Amino acid sequence: MANGRDVIVSEVGPRDGLQSVARVMNYDARLDWIAALAEAGLAEIEIGSFVSPTHLPQMADTDRLLEDWRTSVALNTAIPEIIGLVANLRGAERAIAAGVDKITIPVSISETHSRTNLGKSTDEMIAETKRIVQLVRDRTPAIGVEAGLSTAFGCVVEGAMDPGRVVDIAERVIRAGVTSVGLSDTAGSGTPTQVRKLFRQMYNSLGSNVGAAHFHNTRGQGLANVLAALDAGVRTFDSSLAGLGGCPYAPGATGNIVTEDLVFLLEAEGLATGIDLDRLVAARSQLLRGLPGEPLYGYIADAGLPTGFSRSLRSASA
Amino acid sequence: MANGRDVIVSEVGPRDGLQSVARVMNYDARLDWIAALAEAGLAEIEIGSFVSPTHLPQMADTDRLLEDWRTSVALNTAIPEIIGLVANLRGAERAIAAGVDKITIPVSISETHSRTNLGKSTDEMIAETKRIVQLVRDRTPAIGVEAGLSTAFGCVVEGAMDPGRVVDIAERVIRAGVTSVGLSDTAGSGTPTQVRKLFRQMYNSLGSNVGAAHFHNTRGQGLANVLAALDAGVRTFDSSLAGLGGCPYAPGATGNIVTEDLVFLLEAEGLATGIDLDRLVAARSQLLRGLPGEPLYGYIADAGLPTGFSRSLRSASA
Secondary structure (H helix, E strand, O other): HHOOOOOOOOOOOOHHHHHHHOOOOOOHHHHHHHHHHHHHOOOOEEEEOOOOOOOHHHOOOOHHHHHHHHHHHHHHHOOOEEEEEEOOHHHHHHHHOOOEEEEEEEEOOHHHHHHHOEEEEEEHHHHHHHHHHHOOOOOOOOEEEEEEOOOOOOOOOOOOOOOHHHHHHHHHHHHHOOOEEEEEOOOOOOHHHHHHHHHHHHHHHHHHEEEEEEEEEEOOHHHHHHHHHHHOOOOEEEEEEEEHOOOOOOOOOOOOOOOHHHHHHHHHHOOOOOOHHHHHHHHHHHHHOOOOOOOOOOOOHHHHHHHOOOOOOOOOOO | OOHOOOOEEOOOHHHHHHHOOOOOHHHOHHHHHHHHHHHOOOOEEEEEEEOOOOOHHOOOOOOHHHHHHHHHHHHOOOOOEEEEEEHHHHHHHHHHHOOEEEEEEEOOHHHHHHHHHHHHOHHHHHHHHHHHHHHHHHHHHOOOOEEEOOOOOOOOOOEEOOOOHOOOOOHHHHOOOOOOOEEEOOOOOOOOOHHHHHHHHHHHHHHHEEEEEOOOOOOOOOHHHHHHHHHHHHOOEEEEEHHHOOOOOOOOOEOOOOOHHHHHHHHHOEEEEEEEHHHHHHHHHHHHHHHHOOOOOHHHHHHHHOOOOEEEEEEEOO
């Protein structure tokens, strides 16, 4: 894996985190925060969604953000892979024009969630995925395309999902041309044995095309689910700095797992992340500058590393 | 295991939780809270410490609490095992007189922690343990005696502990006569592979004499550590309702893992706890009545069970 990393931490705070917060982060603060995340050595950053600003004002100017990133910031940092979320062909046009390294497409397992969240049936989203892949191949073949299967571990409305359906849809999006397929615990209902079993089924069917595990910490099981996914062979994890976007004291809280605590877990398990934990923790103050008063979650930022912690946290820039 | 339980959840909030809070809980509220915990179906409750009230005013009146519990409350509930923490012979006299079902003795692996916390070297605590066991045998042989090995996964001052020393001390306290030996992550520094390995070594040396896993959530790894301990064969877990006693926003926060979230994890893993999760969550308001304004931690109390959650949570009183 690149740069001596054993595992990829994919920061989704600038996308999943920000769009779960009602307030809109100031543009300059957003750019500074993303720069701070890059400087911490993150392997991937999901920089935003290419969706309508009317629908998600928090995600306005993602195109400009990427341009400013490329011209003013990126040259000074260890450059991470920049991912953009797109849900249709129009978003893909924008993402390609903006110059993302990778596109991620949400495909819902739950039909209810698919229609509510994307305005399309699951079949229609698979068809749209095929069109997006074709567009990428025609324009900029070097861009990777991943599908993230939302509600893979359950849906707030429909409840449990059939694992057979999850694997079947995964195979269909691979046939539609995506490079990899991840699983997202959109409802935060996943639990370890379920996670281990479903990822094992995915590896049995898809091999190296299995992508990221995307967990929320809605019921406090996020890092236990990471451990189970590691056991199944997963080596890419989505997470959000300070758990941005979730609030354990509000009903329906759906924060991503906390990047800082995830990095500590992975390094303690002997897996090099390439991340400088001190710099990562420092990026929390950049986040607060952009969203003053926003609650920050996670433990390692306050507790620090244990006395004599043996695995040296490597700096990507070192 | 008793009452169809696959796993024992041992509630330590009334002991470890309360003694980590500076305020002293009102006596009647403390009794009502423990009654609410018992009604939720917990298998064990660590009701308090039998230590000097000068040293720990939060633990004053543990004797009277147990008497009032036995006479006024216990007859109306599914009775849990009542555990008392004792650190010396005098505490053991009190615990026996008060009528505990089980005594737990803290024995520190770290010499520094042993002297700071108990005023004795590790060897002196093992000798004291032998005297306590002898006293119990002479007076009330039915009382179980467990040793909990503090700082087994690391010490705030000394750092990492030698696993060989942990197992050696475990063997010595077994020879001193205790029934079982648990491992406590006092510093909250434990991580999954370390936990799995150390408990496996314990089982290899001590077999069925291995007792509870006692984790703190200091670095957010608590439930991941539970998963690793389950994998090693552990079937008794200490935890604290609402994570009482810890604060993730204060340096040195050392809250126990959250009972409610632990119960969700165990039940989701297919292990019957015998606990009624609704009643357990309801006991949080009893806790707040005794300690108004105290921060409550955990996720499942706010998020609720996932839609269509398949494992029916059993009530011990059903």
